[in-house]
Amino acid sequence: AQRVTQPEKLLSVFKGAPVELKCNYSYSGSPELFWYVQYSRQRLQLLLRHISRESIKGFTADLNKGETSFHLKKPFAQEEDSAMYYCALVRGSTLGRLYFGRGTQLTVWP
Amino acid sequence: NAGVTQTPKFQVLKTGQSMTLQCAQDMNHNSMYWYRQDPGMGLRLIYYSASEGTTDKGEVPNGYNVSRLNKREFSLRLESAAPSQTSVYFCAGQARDRGSYEQYFGPGTRLTVT
Numbered sequence: 768a769q770r771v772t773q774p775e776k777l778l779s780v781f782k783g784a785p786v787e788l789k790c791n792y793s794y795s796g797s798p799e800l801f802w803y804v805q806y807s808r809q810r811l812q813l814l815l816r817h818i819s820r821e822s823i824k825g826f827t828a829d830l831n832k833g834e835t836s837f838h839l840k841k842p843f844a845q846e847e848d849s850a851m852y853y854c855a856l857v858r859g860s861t862l863g864r865l866y867f868g869r870g871t872q873l874t875v876w877p
Numbered sequence: 878n879a880g881v882t883q884t885p886k887f888q889v890l891k892t893g894q895s896m897t898l899q900c901a902q903d904m905n906h907n908s909m910y911w912y913r914q915d916p917g918m919g920l921r922l923i924y925y926s927a928s929e930g931t932t933d934k935g936e937v938p939n940g941y942n943v944s945r946l947n948k949r950e951f952s953l954r955l956e957s958a959a960p961s962q963t964s965v966y967f968c969a970g971q972a973r974d975r976g977s978y979e980q981y982f983g984p985g986t987r988l989t990v991t
Contacts, residue, residue, distance in 0.1 A: 773919075776917065799977055799978065803980075810967075810982045810983065810984050810985065811920075811967065811969075811982040812981075812982065813979050813980070816977050816979075818975075818976060818977045819975065819977070853919060853920065857978055864910075864922065864925060864935075865910075865922070865978075865980060866922075867912075867919045867920040867921075868919055869917060869918060869919035870919045870920075
């Protein structure tokens with residue numbers, strides 16, 4: 768069963784435009800949600816986690832338990848934001864095991 | 878402090894050949910993971926090890942075996958490679974930090990099975 772859904776495989780925006788990468792999850796308990804990013808020719812790395820409620824590189828994400836969503840947002844996209852973004856979930860009972868969505872490839876055009 | 882390292886970076890195998898992908902971490906992680914990354918499929922967990930001496934199956938374990946040799950090393954073995962195992966393989970170690978988890982990934986091994 769797909770626990771994390773990222774509906775967009777590809778997303779393109781122009782530099783300076785707002786960007787929103789969607790993530791929905793299915794889990795009835797209290798999940799921990801994350802966004803991981805993979806820049807071209809680099810390893811996957813953590814971008815942000817919902818528990819920290821922080822902004823990283825201008826990105827924010829709010830956990831909406833009612834809509835079971837954890838969308839990633841940035842008000843003004845930059846070319847260096849072009850990357851593959853993965854939403855991931857940890858279920859409370861699974862000792863940190865991550866369940867990844869299928870990823871969204873973001874391209875920011877100049 | 879190298880973090881998580883993987884060898885080899887690239888490998889081409891013929892169907893039926895075997896090989897072992899190596900992963901090592903120097904970050905004192907208890908938990909380690911092996912994923913495969915395929916276009917349109919995201920990252921799928923193959924096997925993981927919650928602690929030294931334990932291993933468990935993930936989503937796609939068929940055709941693979943693992944060994945948690947010690948706390949630092951976690952290897953993935955393909956006994957008889959198949960074209961369906963053509964993929965990029967990532968190893969990761971996990972830390973618990975600030976009340977949450979973070980996985981640290983290796984650079985990946987790009988495997989082609991012909």
